[in-house]
Amino acid sequence: MRLATPNFPAAGGDIGFPTVNRNATNHATGNHSSDEKLVVAVRVRPLKSDEGEKILHILDDKTIVLDDDTDKKDILRQKRTSDKHYNFDFAFGENSTQEEVYDLTTRSLVRDVLLGYNATVFAYGATGAGKTHTMVGTPSQPGIMVRALNDLFTSIADKAPPHRVKLSYLELYNENIRDLFNPSAGFLDLREDTGPLKTPTVAGLTEIEASSTSEVMGLLLRGNKERSVEPTAANKTSSRSHALLSVIVTREEEDEKRTGRLYMLDLAGSERASNTKNRGKRLVEGAHINRSLLALGNVINALSGSGNGSRYVNYRDSKLTRLLRNALSGNCRTVMVGHVSPAAANRDETRNTLLYASRATRISHKVEKNELEVNWQVTQYRDMISDLRSEIGRLKSKLDSERPTSAEIRGRSSGTPVKHLREQIIATFREQMKLRRRLMDIDGHLMSLGIEAERQHQIISQWEARRSKLYTRSGSRPNTSAGAENGNEVSVHEAWSELSYIEREQERYVALRSNTLKELEMCREKAVLLENDLPEQLDSETEREMLSLLIRVHELEADKMALQGERLVETHELRRRADMLQRFHRQQRLTDEIITRQRHLIEEGKITLPVDLMELYALYQQEIHATTFSSDTAGIPYSAYDTLPPIKEVDTILERRGYTAMIPQTAESDTQRSSTGGSSSSMTDWELPRLNTGSYGSHGPRSSKTPPTPPPVLFPPIHRT
Numbered sequence: 001m002r003l004a005t006p007n008f009p010a011a012g013g014d015i016g017f018p019t020v021n022r023n024a025t026n027h028a029t030g031n032h033s034s035d036e037k038l039v040v041a042v043r044v045r046p047l048k049s050d051e052g053e054k055i056l057h058i059l060d061d062k063t064i065v066l067d068d069d070t071d072k073k074d075i076l077r078q079k080r081t082s083d084k085h086y087n088f089d090f091a092f093g094e095n096s097t098q099e100e101v102y103d104l105t106t107r108s109l110v111r112d113v114l115l116g117y118n119a120t121v122f123a124y125g126a127t128g129a130g131k132t133h134t135m136v137g138t139p140s141q142p143g144i145m146v147r148a149l150n151d152l153f154t155s156i157a158d159k160a161p162p163h164r165v166k167l168s169y170l171e172l173y174n175e176n177i178r179d180l181f182n183p184s185a186g187f188l189d190l191r192e193d194t195g196p197l198k199t200p201t202v203a204g205l206t207e208i209e210a211s212s213t214s215e216v217m218g219l220l221l222r223g224n225k226e227r228s229v230e231p232t233a234a235n236k237t238s239s240r241s242h243a244l245l246s247v248i249v250t251r252e253e254e255d256e257k258r259t260g261r262l263y264m265l266d267l268a269g270s271e272r273a274s275n276t277k278n279r280g281k282r283l284v285e286g287a288h289i290n291r292s293l294l295a296l297g298n299v300i301n302a303l304s305g306s307g308n309g310s311r312y313v314n315y316r317d318s319k320l321t322r323l324l325r326n327a328l329s330g331n332c333r334t335v336m337v338g339h340v341s342p343a344a345a346n347r348d349e350t351r352n353t354l355l356y357a358s359r360a361t362r363i364s365h366k367v368e369k370n371e372l373e374v375n376w377q378v379t380q381y382r383d384m385i386s387d388l389r390s391e392i393g394r395l396k397s398k399l400d401s402e403r404p405t406s407a408e409i410r411g412r413s414s415g416t417p418v419k420h421l422r423e424q425i426i427a428t429f430r431e432q433m434k435l436r437r438r439l440m441d442i443d444g445h446l447m448s449l450g451i452e453a454e455r456q457h458q459i460i461s462q463w464e465a466r467r468s469k470l471y472t473r474s475g476s477r478p479n480t481s482a483g484a485e486n487g488n489e490v491s492v493h494e495a496w497s498e499l500s501y502i503e504r505e506q507e508r509y510v511a512l513r514s515n516t517l518k519e520l521e522m523c524r525e526k527a528v529l530l531e532n533d534l535p536e537q538l539d540s541e542t543e544r545e546m547l548s549l550l551i552r553v554h555e556l557e558a559d560k561m562a563l564q565g566e567r568l569v570e571t572h573e574l575r576r577r578a579d580m581l582q583r584f585h586r587q588q589r590l591t592d593e594i595i596t597r598q599r600h601l602i603e604e605g606k607i608t609l610p611v612d613l614m615e616l617y618a619l620y621q622q623e624i625h626a627t628t629f630s631s632d633t634a635g636i637p638y639s640a641y642d643t644l645p646p647i648k649e650v651d652t653i654l655e656r657r658g659y660t661a662m663i664p665q666t667a668e669s670d671t672q673r674s675s676t677g678g679s680s681s682s683m684t685d686w687e688l689p690r691l692n693t694g695s696y697g698s699h700g701p702r703s704s705k706t707p708p709t710p711p712p713v714l715f716p717p718i719h720r721t
């Protein structure tokens with residue numbers, strides 16, 4: 001599929017670069033490489049003077065250690081438990097600044113939003129753990145919300161064409177949505193569109209256009225004053241609601257509109273009744289807060305693949321998860337900042353937050369998004385097929401109904417336009433078929449767009465992974481080849497532009513789909529009305545034949561849809577397998593590189609290897625032989641393995657252990673041993689032979705006449721740089 005590339009301005013510049021490696025392994029699903037994962041940071045707030053003992057330590061910029069809570073005097077128990085280490089994308093200590101937190105978590109999201117991407121950052125944690133401080137902050141220490149908007153306005157200032165920034169601010173209090181810019185509007189409804197992503201919308205929510213940080217500060221202060229804040233035993237100004245600030249950035253040119261959304265969410269604190277000594281109203285609030293946070297936790301659990309292996313993700317349990325659906329399930333870059341208190345008194349809440357946050361590190365967007373789309377499309381086909389089948393049933397029952405008597409036929413008004421009615425019915429059925437076909441085309445197109453979007457995501461994620469290796473936490477830039485970097489940046493800008501175009505196309509097709517569905521519904525209603533007139537009109541064989549034909553057409557349509565649905569599932573499965581293969585190839589390349597480098601170290605350090613490791617190396621060699629055989633048969637040359645040095649000692653060990661049959665011995669291999677100098681009588685059985693770091697190319701490419709004989713080699717060649 002060829003997609004036009006709109007000409008977007010270069011990203012980066014004043015917005016900086018992402019520093020998170022999104023290419024982490026998703027242990028839960030077994031997916032590796034470029035899955036776009038939720039970025040998880042955890043911030044520890046400063047210990048207050050009256051809080052006593054501290055139970056948290058920052059080990060490094062990614063690890064938090066929770067002190068063991070066992071009785072230090074109980075030696076037996078001490079042995080059984082140990083301090084817990086929790087790993088995140090970023091760990092911020094008590095002395096971390098607002099700027100540091102913003103820079104590493106949200107700064108790059110602002111750039112994404114300007115390129116037409118959606119992004120979400122949300123603060124999670126127990127009451128009084130510092131969420132509002134991070135998200136909103138104070139006038140002297142502004143938080144993420146203000147900094148993000150400031151960056152946004154700075155970046156778009158004087159840019160042509162001009163950008164429009166619209167804000168909305170809502171709170172979710174006791175499962176009710178209130179407009180923080182217009183609280184008098186009362187409770188607002190949450191709706192979901194009919195598209196595959198079920199995008200949530202809040203009916204009647206005020207959107208205010210803003211153009212400067214000071215204007216936004218005023219709006220935010222006004223909005224925050226409207227938030228439901230109450231003193232609790234754990235926090236004097238505890239936010240009792242979840243607050244969501246949505247920023248919509250639009251750039252419009254003649255024939256092109258680009259929209260990016262940034263969602264910033266300050267969640268209400270989770271709390272234990274015993275800690276906050278809540279009664280009455282506070283208890284009800286607490287129950288609602290905990291319910292929605294529990295729902296969020298369940299969603300996080302399900303998305304991370306923990307629990308009993310089920311992949312069903314239930315967003316419907318609370319408005320919070322419904323609102324965050326897209327942020328968590330894909331189509332959005334998401335950052336979660338967990339907050340914890342270092343005080344011993346908050347140990348349980350802290351442990352819970354750390355557990356949730358570390359589970360969240362396993363969430364992968366891409367997988368969920370794919371499954372969502374395919375499942376949704378298959379459900380759509382199923383619905384259409386069941387519609388068709390019920391229509392077939394109805395038509396058949398009419399066909400089976402009694403023919404009218406001659407007297408009835410004679411008694412009909414002579415003006416009944418039988419012919420006209422028949423034509424109308426046929427026209428309506430034709431229209432329905434046309435609309436159903438259009439729907440299938442749209443679905444096919446949406447699927448292709450999805451595949452293309454994934455490809456672009458991969459390009460971007462791989463670039464980001466490379467980038468994160470190049471940038472240190474402080475953002476200092478190492479010396480790299482400027483040319484190569486620029487080249488990469490050009491392709492990543494193209495990928496962003498392409499992605500932005502794809503997303504607009506997706507929006508357009510989803511709207512088209514929804515209109516087509518409406519048209520189809522109207523057409524079906526019209527057909528039913530016409531059919532209702534049929535029984536008394538069916539007095540001739542011709543009309544009965546017409547009805548039989550219509551039934552047949554419906555049956556064929558239903559069969560076609562069923563086939564289409566099956567094809568969709570198969571295509572998806574093939575794509576999934578192709579993805580997996582690609583991942584395995586990448587892993588294999590990495591493994592080979594690791595082994596090669598380790599071998600350098602072993603040989604340079606003259607390290608003697610244990611038997612079991614030698615055996616593993618030998619098994620690895622067998623795998624390479626197998627690959628060489630099968631690749632030869634498949635016509636794919638594995639020339640790299642043709643030039644490997646021999647390992648005589650490994651053969652000896654294998655023989656002794658009864659693996660002799662596994663290594664083919666050939667005259668060619670013997671020649672190779674002597675020519676590469678791999679055999680060394682001075683070595684013990686457990687030593688690896690010295691590597692010949694010179695040229696191994698003495699074999700040359702295999703003659704096409706020579707049968708594929710694998711050389712008895714162990715490792716890929718080592719090219720020293």
Ligand SMILES: Nc1ncnc2c1ncn2[C@@H]1O[C@H](COP(=O)(O)OP(=O)(O)OP(=O)(O)O)[C@@H](O)[C@H]1O
Pocket residue numbers: 044045046094125126127128129130131132133134235237238239240267268269270339
């Ligand atoms: N990183 C920090 N540096 C300085 N003070 C902080 C920090 N984090 C939190 N605090 C202070 O701790 C107190 C509680 O923080 P905050 O109100 O942000 O917690 P919260 O998690 O939003 O609580 P709740 O869920 O009850 O609203 C506030 O007085 C805040 O100023």
